[in-house]
Amino acid sequence: MAPVKNGRVVYKEVPSGYPEPGKTLVYDESQTIDLDNVSLHGGILTKTLSLSLDPFLRGKMRDSKIKSYSPAFVLGEPIYNDGVSIVLRSENKSVQAGDHVISNISAQLLICSFSSPWVQRIRATDFQEYSVISSESKWTVVENEHNLSWGAFLGVLGMPGHTAYSGWREFAFPEKGDVVFVSAGAGTVGSLVIQIAKSEGLKVVASAGSDDKVDFIRSLGADVAFNYKKQKTSDVLAKEGPINIYWDNVGGETLDAALAATAGRARIICCGHISDYNADKPSSITNLGLAVSRELRISGFLIASIWPKYEKKFYDELPKAVASGNIKHVVHETKGLEKTGQAFKDMLTGVTSGKNIVVVAEK
Amino acid sequence: MAPVKNGRVVYKEVPSGYPEPGKTLVYDESQTIDLDNVSLHGGILTKTLSLSLDPFLRGKMRDSKIKSYSPAFVLGEPIYNDGVSIVLRSENKSVQAGDHVISNISAQLLICSFSSPWVQRIRATDFQEYSVISSESKWTVVENEHNLSWGAFLGVLGMPGHTAYSGWREFAFPEKGDVVFVSAGAGTVGSLVIQIAKSEGLKVVASAGSDDKVDFIRSLGADVAFNYKKQKTSDVLAKEGPINIYWDNVGGETLDAALAATAGRARIICCGHISDYNADKPSSITNLGLAVSRELRISGFLIASIWPKYEKKFYDELPKAVASGNIKHVVHETKGLEKTGQAFKDMLTGVTSGKNIVVVAEK
Incomplete structure (x- = not known):
């Protein structure tokens, strides 16, 4: 040929x-x-x-x-x-x-x-x-073996899936009654974090940038879902918080609002800061000083570092859950x-x- | 009477x-x-x-x-x-x-x-x-029993001493070859942190706000001591860093400069933010976005939470070390x-x- x-x-x-x-x-x-x-x-x-x-x-x-x-x-x-x-x-x-x-x-x-x-x-x-x-x-x-789409293998079962699953297990330290906030909740990482948090019985607040995405978040089981372009994140968190766990996919203003709404000993998991990726200069944060008096734990991570630790458990659980529809994506x-x-x-x-x-x- | x-x-x-x-x-x-x-x-x-x-x-x-x-x-x-x-x-x-x-x-x-x-x-x-x-x-x-001054009991052996000792043990995770930065290095907490870090063989960079304080820091064994009113913290850290551990007593600009100078997986220990205590509004931080790509661990704490865990070891070690002059204050x-x-x-x-x-x- x-x-x-x-x-x-x-x-x-x-x-x-x-x-x-x-x-x-x-x-x-x-x-x-x-x-x-x-x-x-x-x-x-x-x-x-x-x-x-x-x-x-x-x-x-x-x-x-x-x-x-x-x-x-x-x-x-x-x-x-x-x-x-x-x-x-x-x-x-x-x-x-x-x-x-x-x-x-x-x-x-x-x-x-x-x-x-x-x-x-x-x-x-x-x-x-x-x-x-x-x-x-x-x-x-x-x-x-479960005849899943390639999109599943690249998303919920791929790097973003491992990111959500392993990051949660390594850094969230969930406790009964905790309130969790997830930004970019309709993304591949965010939507899996929401489902994991709900499976642990926690109250989940999640944001996204369009009404369609908010509907999707709601379908995942989030207790509170909002469009951050229509409602101020700080207003929603003042009402629904204080928050014990914040999964940060976006950084910037949203991270600042989340810091302000933290409960004592809250865990902030810094997974991404998409709001800065295309900006000329990084955004300003004014609430980091609260880290002392609230004993905050802020953990940034790259999935490469923690992947191996959770890999077996991930493959034991996730493909089945995706195939059965228990985990949506x-x-x-x-x-x-x-x-x-x-x-x-x-x-x-x-x-x-x-x-x-x-x-x-x-x- | x-x-x-x-x-x-x-x-x-x-x-x-x-x-x-x-x-x-x-x-x-x-x-x-x-x-x-x-x-x-x-x-x-x-x-x-x-x-x-x-x-x-x-x-x-x-x-x-x-x-x-x-x-x-x-x-x-x-x-x-x-x-x-x-x-x-x-x-x-x-x-x-x-x-x-x-x-x-x-x-x-x-x-x-x-x-x-x-x-x-x-x-x-x-x-x-x-x-x-x-x-x-x-x-x-x-x-x-060691006939120490009341100032020793209230300082290096009191709440500030416990703060430095316990905070370091809980959050620093020192490794061979690490570079440590300590702000407010002439304070009671900072000066004990410097001496602990030096006792573990690490390179210590420390700042203070007067030449007298800088001399004191140098007498504690810090490898690099500088007056932040005369030299920019970011310039010093660019030359002496990247830093693996930052003990933050001050917050604000200094914390921002430290974040910018972090090595991968650096630990930031937020102990105080004196630069904000008397300000009308909190200072801005622009480098928190680095938390993700550098996998930073930022831990704020109050001594009350971790005191009991290290109390025995503290009293076994510190009074003797202060009495002998091995720990200066x-x-x-x-x-x-x-x-x-x-x-x-x-x-x-x-x-x-x-x-x-x-x-x-x-x-």
């Missing part, structure tokens, strides 16, 4: 503010691949089916001189994140043509210790149609690799909700 | 900004006491020798409607804090005339749980010359109960340093 096009989403320039489709991320069809003859060097040739879009990718679109926990994307090369692919050819005995494989960017980040020099680059699944993957560490074969699919740039911006601006994935090919 | 005057320091009005001597705190000689005949109701009659001044007392000079961990002082009544007294008469078999007793405001605060209604008032030692103390829970007999004595108002303001504005006590009587 003659070489075929191998479409890619290339990182073209460092964005200021929101990443612009066609500028920050450019769809490129200039490359081809000979699927029958490309050298595998003992690895596998895969066809990409679904790719995950997550807010943390915005942090990788930065000046590469700025260090952070995850290396910056490389200008001129495809972006990468977790994805599900089907194997077309294999020179590796542990995997066969026709198998499905999934990458695990968090597990790979574990090699990136805080005390050792930062690794230059960590690849999960490239945003391109076909890939040759030489290293066995970059994929796991998906058994899919929503997937937003964008069909077509060429639409990645717009899909990513829509996720950051809150146009779309649930687990965002790009469907590159159905099978 | 005829009744004698019983001078008192009365809390007269809620201050805005720094408490003003003669306005906030007024020395009053209108009361008398008949030392021979006053009823003890099974308690003891004491003559106050030394009283402790601590920054947290500022927080008790607030509108009593505002709740906090420690009840507001009552307008028209004497202020109170820890003090050493000598027993003049006793109707309690466990204590004799001539014994010295010390109060423990922190241990008493333990009865004030976060979930139960706030107690209206907790008394340690009143700022007055003579007191009748009925409850045994309000004092401990001081053995003083400085006491600033103000002689005369009538000078309390000025002494308190001088401590808050940084005019005086070390453990501030008011000497009411020598014996």
Whole structure:
């Protein structure tokens, strides 16, 4: 068979503010691949089916001189994140043509210790149609015994699911009667946190930025759900609090309002600060001084650090619960690799909700 | 003997900004006491020798409607804090005339749980010359086997000493090679934290607000000591950091600079925020968003909560170390109960340093 096009989403320039489709991320069809003859060097040739879009990718679109926990994307090369692919050819005995494989960017980040020099680059699944993957560490074969969607594997059972599950177990210290506040409650992480907190019998207050998302949050069982664009977070928390646990996905004003509404010995779990990701300068917090008199415990974390500790329990519990519908989740699919740039911006601006994935090919 | 005057320091009005001597705190000689005949109701009659001044007392000079961990002082009544007294008469078999007793405001605060209604008032030692103390829970007999000064008992061996010792053990998680930053390093808490950190072999950077205090910090063994009024904290930390542990006594700008200079997984111990105590509005923090990517652990605490856990070890180690000179401490004595108002303001504005006590009587 003659070489075929191998479409890619290339990182073209460092964005200021929101990443612009066609500028920050450019769809490129200039490359081809000979699927029958490309050298595998003992690895596998895969066809990409679904790719995950997550807010943390915005942090990788930065000046590469700025260090952070995850290396910056490389200008001129495809972006990468977790994805599900089907194997077309294999020179590796542990995997066969026709198998499905999934990458695990968090597990790979574990090699990136805080005390050792930062690794230059960590690849999960490239945003391109076909890939040759030489290293066995970059994929796991998906058994899919419950016949779940790829969106489930990339979301509620993927990095965001592990984030919610492990972060809660490591830092929440829930007690009977606690009031929990979750921001970005309609996101993949937030919506799982809400369900976990409800399963423990706690009162859950959660916010989101549209009425549709608020309806979704309510359907998850939250006791109080509100649209922060219509109701002030501080007003809602003054009425429904004080809060004992705050799961922070957004930072900024919301975090400040939550700090003000804390009960003594409250736990603040800092998981993300999406409100700052696209801002020129970080937002101001005025209530951190309350940490002393209220004995607050504020814990920031990256899932890579705590994943292994809870991995077994996670896989024992979650796939079953998702398959049975006991744990709900929503997937937003964008069909077509060429639409990645717009899909990513829509996720950051809150146009779309649930687990965002790009469907590159159905099978 | 005829009744004698019983001078008192009365809390007269809620201050805005720094408490003003003669306005906030007024020395009053209108009361008398008949030392021979006053009823003890099974308690003891004491003559106050030394009283402790601590920054947290500022927080008790607030509108009593505002709740906090420690009840507001009552307008028209004497202020109170820890003090050493000598027993003049006793109707309690466990204590004799001539014994010295010390109060423990922190241990008493333990009865004030976060979930139960706030107690209206907790008394340690009143700022007055003579007191009748009925409850045994309000004092401990001081053995003083090492013949230490009352300033030592109220400072390095008192509430501030327990704060430094217990807070470090509970929250610092020191590791070999760590860099520690301590603000207000010349204060009673800060200077003990510096010495503990040095005893564990860590690199210590510490700040204070005068050259004399900087000299004192250097004499404690700090590797880097600086006057934050002459050198920017952020500049010093950029050069000497990143920091793994920050012991925060001041909050505000200094806390923000420390957050910016943290290494991954740094521990921030929020012990006080003196920079805000006398301000109209709390200061702004812009670097809290780093909590996620650097996996920061920020822990605020009140000594009352963790005191019991470390009490035995503290008394096994510290009195000996202070007596031998292995642990250094400085006491600033103000002689005369009538000078309390000025002494308190001088401590808050940084005019005086070390453990501030008011000497009411020598014996």
